[in-house]
C-alpha cells in the first residue's frame with residue numbers, strides 16, 4: 011500500500027510548526043500505524059534527514075504514551091483503541107493521512123508529535139496516596155464490597171492516562187480522565203478515608219492546569235481507548251458536590 015502523509019513538524023515549543031508532506035510506499039496492510047512511522051523514519055535517516063519525533067512505549071494499548079491525532083481523530087479511526095493498535099489496513103490504498111499531536115493548551119508541544127502531558131500526572135499527584143495499609147493480601151471476605159461497586163471501580167481503573175479525552179473535547183476538558191481517577195478509589199472502602207480531600211484537590215489542580223469544563227459533547231467517551239463511560243463525569247460531579255458540602259458544613 012502507498013500513502014501520502016501530512017505530518018506536523020515543529021523543532022521545539024518556541025518555534026512555529028507546519029504540516030510537511032511525505033510519501034511512504036510498499037507498506038503491508040498488516041503494518042501497524044507506528045511501524046509505518048518507524049519505516050518512514052528509517053528512510054528519512056537513510057537520506058540524512060531528521061526523523062519524526064513521536065512517543066510510544068508498550069505499543070499494545072496499555073501505557074497511554076502514544077498520543078496522535080490522525081485525520082482529525084484522537085487515536086485515529088479505529089475506536090476503541092490507542093493509535094498503537096491501529097493498522098494500515100484501516101486506510102484505503104493511496105489515501106492521504108494527516109498526523110498531528112494532540113491539540114490541548116495544557117499539553118505543550120515538545121517536538122514534532124511529542125507533547126508534554128505531565129499536567130495529567132500533577133492531577134493524580136494532587137490526589138495523594140491512600141492511607142489504607144497495603145501489606146499482604148487480606149482475607150477476601152474481611153472487607154465486603156458489592157460486586158456492582160467492584161465492577162465500576164475496575165472500569166474506572168482501566169484509564170491509561172493517554173489524554174485523548176482532552177484532545178477530542180472542544181473545551182480541552184480533562185473531566186473524563188479526572189473522573190476515572192477519582193471514581194476508581196471512591197467506589198472502594200480503601201479509598202474512603204481521603205475521599206473528600208482527594209476530589210477537591212484533583213479538581214483544583216485540573217482547573218489550575220488550564221483544562222476546560224465539560225459541556226456534555228461526549229467526544230471524550232467516543233475516542234477513549236479504555237471505553238471509560240461519560241457517566242463517570244456525573245460521578246465526579248457528585249463526589250465534588252458532596253465533598254464541598256461536607257467541607258462547608260464542617261467549617
Ligand code: SF4
Pocket residue numbers: 074168169170171172173174175176186187190230233234235236237238
Ligand atoms: S479517560 Fe480514556 S481517553 Fe481519557 S486519559 Fe483515560 S484512557 Fe485516555
Ligand code: FES
Pocket residue numbers: 065066067068069070071072073074075076092093094095170
Ligand atoms: S504505546 Fe502504549 S498505549 Fe500506545
